[in-house]
Amino acid sequence: MSLMCGLSMESLSSKYLSWVLLLLSIQICRCKGCSEEEKMGLLEFKAFLKLNNENADLLLPSWIDNNISECCSWERWPYYENDKFWLLNTSLFLSFEELHDLNLSANSFDGFIKNEGFQSLSSLKKLEMLDISGNEFDKSVIKSLSTITSLKTLVLCGIGLKGSFPIQELCTLENPVMLDLSHNDLTSMQGFKILPKLKKLEILNLGYNQFNKTSIKQLSGFTSLKTLVVSNNNIEGFFPFEDFASLSNLEVLDLSYTSFSGIVPSSIRLMSSLKSLSLARNYLYGSLANQGFCQLNKLQELDLCFNFFQGILPPCLNNLTSLRLLDLSSNLFSGNVSSSLLPSLTSLEYIDLSYNLFEDNRLDGELQQNVANMIPNIMFLNLSYNGFEGILSSSVAEMSSLRSLDLSANSFSGEVPKQLLAEKYLGFLKLSNNKFHGEIFSRDFNLTRLEFLYLDNNQFRGTLSNVISKSSWLLVLDVSNNCLSGEIPSWIGNMTYLETLALGNNSFKGKLPPEISQLQRLEFLDVSQNALSGSLPSLKSMEYLEHLHLQGNMFTGLIPRDFLNSSNLLTLDIRDNRLFGGIPNSISALLELRIFLLRGNLLSGFIPNQLCHLTKISLMDLSNNNFSGSIPKCFGHIRFGDFKTEHSVYKPVFGLYTGSLPSIYTGYLVKYLFFSTEERRDEVDEVEFVTKNRSSSYRGGILDFMSGLDLSCNNLTGEIPHELGMLSWIHALNLSHNQLKGSIPKSFSNLSQIESLDLSYNKLSGEIPPELIGLNFLEVFNVVHNNISGRVPDMKAQFGTFGESSYKDNPFLCGPMLERKCNTSIESPDSPSQSSQERFVAILYINPYWRQRWFNFIEKCIYSCYYFAFDTYSKLFE
Numbered sequence: 047m048s049l050m051c052g053l054s055m056e057s058l059s060s061k062y063l064s065w066v067l068l069l070l071s072i073q074i075c076r077c078k079g080c081s082e083e084e085k086m087g088l089l090e091f092k093a094f095l096k097l098n099n100e101n102a103d104l105l106l107p108s109w110i111d112n113n114i115s116e117c118c119s120w121e122r123w124p125y126y127e128n129d130k131f132w133l134l135n136t137s138l139f140l141s142f143e144e145l146h147d148l149n150l151s152a153n154s155f156d157g158f159i160k161n162e163g164f165q166s167l168s169s170l171k172k173l174e175m176l177d178i179s180g181n182e183f184d185k186s187v188i189k190s191l192s193t194i195t196s197l198k199t200l201v202l203c204g205i206g207l208k209g210s211f212p213i214q215e216l217c218t219l220e221n222p223v224m225l226d227l228s229h230n231d232l233t234s235m236q237g238f239k240i241l242p243k244l245k246k247l248e249i250l251n252l253g254y255n256q257f258n259k260t261s262i263k264q265l266s267g268f269t270s271l272k273t274l275v276v277s278n279n280n281i282e283g284f285f286p287f288e289d290f291a292s293l294s295n296l297e298v299l300d301l302s303y304t305s306f307s308g309i310v311p312s313s314i315r316l317m318s319s320l321k322s323l324s325l326a327r328n329y330l331y332g333s334l335a336n337q338g339f340c341q342l343n344k345l346q347e348l349d350l351c352f353n354f355f356q357g358i359l360p361p362c363l364n365n366l367t368s369l370r371l372l373d374l375s376s377n378l379f380s381g382n383v384s385s386s387l388l389p390s391l392t393s394l395e396y397i398d399l400s401y402n403l404f405e406d407n408r409l410d411g412e413l414q415q416n417v418a419n420m421i422p423n424i425m426f427l428n429l430s431y432n433g434f435e436g437i438l439s440s441s442v443a444e445m446s447s448l449r450s451l452d453l454s455a456n457s458f459s460g461e462v463p464k465q466l467l468a469e470k471y472l473g474f475l476k477l478s479n480n481k482f483h484g485e486i487f488s489r490d491f492n493l494t495r496l497e498f499l500y501l502d503n504n505q506f507r508g509t510l511s512n513v514i515s516k517s518s519w520l521l522v523l524d525v526s527n528n529c530l531s532g533e534i535p536s537w538i539g540n541m542t543y544l545e546t547l548a549l550g551n552n553s554f555k556g557k558l559p560p561e562i563s564q565l566q567r568l569e570f571l572d573v574s575q576n577a578l579s580g581s582l583p584s585l586k587s588m589e590y591l592e593h594l595h596l597q598g599n600m601f602t603g604l605i606p607r608d609f610l611n612s613s614n615l616l617t618l619d620i621r622d623n624r625l626f627g628g629i630p631n632s633i634s635a636l637l638e639l640r641i642f643l644l645r646g647n648l649l650s651g652f653i654p655n656q657l658c659h660l661t662k663i664s665l666m667d668l669s670n671n672n673f674s675g676s677i678p679k680c681f682g683h684i685r686f687g688d689f690k691t692e693h694s695v696y697k698p699v700f701g702l703y704t705g706s707l708p709s710i711y712t713g714y715l716v717k718y719l720f721f722s723t724e725e726r727r728d729e730v731d732e733v734e735f736v737t738k739n740r741s742s743s744y745r746g747g748i749l750d751f752m753s754g755l756d757l758s759c760n761n762l763t764g765e766i767p768h769e770l771g772m773l774s775w776i777h778a779l780n781l782s783h784n785q786l787k788g789s790i791p792k793s794f795s796n797l798s799q800i801e802s803l804d805l806s807y808n809k810l811s812g813e814i815p816p817e818l819i820g821l822n823f824l825e826v827f828n829v830v831h832n833n834i835s836g837r838v839p840d841m842k843a844q845f846g847t848f849g850e851s852s853y854k855d856n857p858f859l860c861g862p863m864l865e866r867k868c869n870t871s872i873e874s875p876d877s878p879s880q881s882s883q884e885r886f887v888a889i890l891y892i893n894p895y896w897r898q899r900w901f902n903f904i905e906k907c908i909y910s911c912y913y914f915a916f917d918t919y920s921k922l923f924e
């Protein structure tokens with residue numbers, strides 16, 4: 047069960063949940079240490095635990111009875127996964143007269159011995175906090191809780207409550223200050239109206255329930271509330287802010303993710319005590335200027351992200367002088383911020399203005415020269431995906447607390463000021479997709495705490511100098527698509543925390559240093575499209591490697607026998623190098639491999655049968671080599687895109703990543719400063735694939751829908767194995783420019799997903815099996831330059847769209863589009879364009895997005911391997 051109880055929205059990773067949750071933590075030790083009586087009580091408790099868990103002795107070694115054992119220092123009972131439910135014996139706690147806090151969270155309790163409920167705890171006069179979250183108590187416990195009149199904090203988070211909460215049953219509780227009902231299935235509160243009895247209630251958490259608008263309205267009775275969390279409910283419609291005006295003491299209001307819409311009424315200004323307001327992830331719109339936000343002058347945190355607010359950032363926002371956190375990201379704000387941005391918000395620690403970009407709407411302009419002096423306390427600044435421009439001023443040095451800076455996807459230019467490269471605490475720096483230039487790795491580079499560095503898609507020059515080795519904590523180094531040169535230094539091997547190293551598309555030369563194999567944590571390695579030479583080093587120590595891109599260099603020699611040994615490898619791309627020799631059998635150990643691209647080398651020998659062990663492959667490109675022998679029959683057993691049976695390994699590119707690395711946050715709203723590296727791997731993994739057609743590039747989730755086999759431009763002989771007809775999920779098959787003979791297998795009529803089939807330039811004979819007419823997705827069909835005879839298939843279905851260019855240079859083939867006409871004409875009267883139209887619509891209906899992408903790819907039908915020599919080093923895609 048994944049539960050996030052309490053007020054912090056910080057999410058625990060599931061790994062953490064499985065072993066760190068405490069079964070029980072009793073806080074009895076105050077100033078004096080624990081009494082003999084309490085010690086005895088704990089020992090009885092241990093006996094109770096032993097009844098239910100045979101490991102209790104092992105797990106609680108210091109819980110023993112001797113006169114020197116001080117029970118205050120006894121360890122906590124660790125929670126080990128315990129699927130079985132058990133009953134709670136509340137009498138066990140009665141000896142702890144001083145008991146103050148009782149935390150029974152995440153225990154798998156589902157009831158009580160003797161069915162007594164929490165009644166007996168009422169004799170514990172000092173009990174102020176009770177947390178029973180993450181158990182399976184039913185509604186009947188609520189009444190028994192009302193007897194513990196000393197309670198101030200009651201946490202009922204995630205205990206499976208459904209429907210209406212009987213809040214009137216808690217009316218005897220005079221003292222509660224905090225009530226947490228989050229993560230249940232509550233729809234309303236029974237007896238709301240006879241309230242407020244809970245006169246002192248200051249904190250109420252209703253997050254993650256099913257409350258609707260009607261039930262929320264009733265909250266206006268709780269006038270003592272200071273913190274109200276209603277996030278993740280289904281309120282919908284316009285929100286009745288007026289009703290909240292009576293909550294005049296409210297300091298924290300979280301209405302995020304509640305599906306409500308409309309313009310925020312300016313009466314929100316009446317909630318003048320608010321210090322923290324989140325309306326994030328709703329459907330709110332309108333401009334900020336006239337909505338009263340500017341008058342909430344005690345606000346420290348304002349989160350409006352993921353809405354449809356529009357217009358300029360009004361200058362009146364500058365009245366919010368206490369603001370520490372401002373998140374306006376993913377809205378429709380626009381306008382030139384040059385003069386208006388934040389001149390007096392000196393207390394800001396967190397600013398996110400990212401992704402205000404929609405068609406012509408965007409935030410743009412230059413940052414003020416003295417922007418940093420204006421926000422001297424800033425820790426997190428995200429301006430990515432906007433239209434900001436100009437150079438960064440050296441005043442960034444004033445941002446001496448900066449931990450995370452994301453300026454990616456704007457139009458910033460100039461050099462990166464050296465002051466920025468000496469920010470003491472900077473852990474995350476992303477400048478990708480701008481027009482920065484200059485030698486960033488000059489001696490000024492001094493970011494010793496850096497963990498994430500993204501400089502890709504700029505115009506940086508110079509070499510990877512050893513200044514980076516000061517950043518010895520780096521997890522991500524991405525400098526791809528720049529103009530860096532020189533050699534890849536051997537000390538790169540000293541950066542042992544690296545998980546992502548992306549150096550692609552620069553002008554690096556020399557060898558890939560063998561020290562790179564010391565990067566044992568590497569998951570993503572890309573040195574593609576450089577001028578690297580020499581032989582490939584062994585990378586077998588990189589056990590976690592998932593994506594390897596070495597394509598577009600001048601690597602030579604054999605593929606080392608001990609090249610790779612990562613059972614996690616998904617992508618192996620070594621296209622367009624000068625590698626020779628055969629494919630080593632050791633490749634067959636890469637059992638997870640999905641994408642295997644060797645195109646454009648000088649590889650020779652037979653295609654080893656061992657490749658068939660790699661059954662998960664969906665894209666294989668061995669084209670433009672010198673492989674000989676026959677096509678392994680067992681290729682029919684490779685999956686080539688049977689996506690039903692496998693979970694996606696490539697997540698959608700545009701999916702939102704919700705980080706799980708809690709870091710620094712300001713106040714109530716938890717905002718992460720760092721994202722995991724996962725985000726970037728998905729974003730960057732990109733492969734090209736060429737069939738008869740022009741190459742296209744595929745990223746992220748699209749890769750899941752690509753499947754193809756390209757063996758073209760080799761010296762393959764023998765017949766086409768009929769087993770290839772088993773590849774019923776394959777989209778593209780290219781066997782052209784080989785020496786294949788025999789006939790086209792009838793079994794190809796089973797290639798029901800195929801969109802491109804190229805068998806041209808072989809020595810195929812016999813007839814074209816008429817069954818191929820059933821291939822409804824076929825977009826490209828090519829048998830040019832063979833020795834095929836008989837008649838072309840009827841011009842039905844997709845075959846109605848193929849003309850001479852699909853069939854020519856087969857002297858014995860006849861057809862209406864060929865010089866050689868057939869004797870008896872049985873041409874179909876069907877209108878081909880009609881049926882083609884129908885088919886198109888049907889396909890788009892199945893999955894419009896990727897189908898469209900795939901068609902674009904198939905339609906760019908320009909290149910073939912004859913042009914190979916010309917395009918080896920040029921980028922084929924836009």
Ligand SMILES: *[C@@H]1O[C@H](CO)[C@@H](O)[C@H](O)[C@H]1NC(C)=O
Nearest residue numbers: 082110111112113114115116
């Ligand atoms: C603890 O008990 C031992 C015998 O079990 C006794 O010799 C010792 O004096 C006791 N110590 C104290 C502090 O009571």
Ligand SMILES: *[C@@H]1O[C@H](CO)[C@@H](O)[C@H](O)[C@H]1NC(C)=O
Nearest residue numbers: 090091135136137138159160
């Ligand atoms: C519950 O705990 C009390 C106090 O330790 C004990 O006397 C009683 O036997 C326990 N009840 C059961 C059913 O175990």
Ligand SMILES: *[C@@H]1O[C@H](CO)[C@@H](O)[C@H](O)[C@H]1NC(C)=O
Nearest residue numbers: 052067068071149151177201
């Ligand atoms: C109870 O313990 C759990 C696990 O340690 C913790 O997450 C939770 O915050 C505690 N409850 C309270 C109210 O402190």
Ligand SMILES: *[C@@H]1O[C@H](CO)[C@@H](O)[C@H](O)[C@H]1NC(C)=O
Nearest residue numbers: 210233234257258259260261
């Ligand atoms: C809100 O929920 C309550 C209880 O489930 C229901 O009676 C009421 O009709 C709902 N109101 C709206 C506006 O959906």
Ligand SMILES: *[C@@H]1O[C@H](CO)[C@@H](O)[C@H](O)[C@H]1NC(C)=O
Nearest residue numbers: 335340341342362363364365
């Ligand atoms: C902002 O503050 C100025 C001066 O403190 C005041 O004149 C102005 O009315 C305020 N604007 C808003 C929208 O509250």
Ligand SMILES: *[C@@H]1O[C@H](CO)[C@@H](O)[C@H](O)[C@H]1NC(C)=O
Nearest residue numbers: 375400401428430450452719
């Ligand atoms: C900055 O914002 C963009 C877009 O909202 C987001 O994808 C990115 O992860 C954010 N950067 C950081 C460091 O949180």
Ligand SMILES: *[C@@H]1O[C@H](CO)[C@@H](O)[C@H](O)[C@H]1NC(C)=O
Nearest residue numbers: 382383384385410411412435
């Ligand atoms: C923004 O405004 C400044 C002056 O206020 C002007 O120099 C600049 O060109 C404007 N930028 C854009 C993108 O409109």
Ligand SMILES: *[C@@H]1O[C@H](CO)[C@@H](O)[C@H](O)[C@H]1NC(C)=O
Nearest residue numbers: 468470489490491492493494
């Ligand atoms: C680099 O940073 C370290 C530690 O923050 C500091 O001691 C040193 O003076 C800095 N060097 C330069 C050249 O800024």
Ligand SMILES: *[C@@H]1O[C@H](CO)[C@@H](O)[C@H](O)[C@H]1NC(C)=O
Nearest residue numbers: 512515516536537538539540
């Ligand atoms: C890399 O590590 C080696 C061995 O630990 C050390 O001798 C060398 O100086 C380091 N290189 C750099 C640039 O830090």
Ligand SMILES: *[C@@H]1O[C@H](CO)[C@@H](O)[C@H](O)[C@H]1NC(C)=O
Nearest residue numbers: 672674675760761762763785
């Ligand atoms: C192709 O293979 C045949 C026999 O397998 C061989 O005779 C011929 O030389 C090869 N051609 C090339 C260009 O390697």
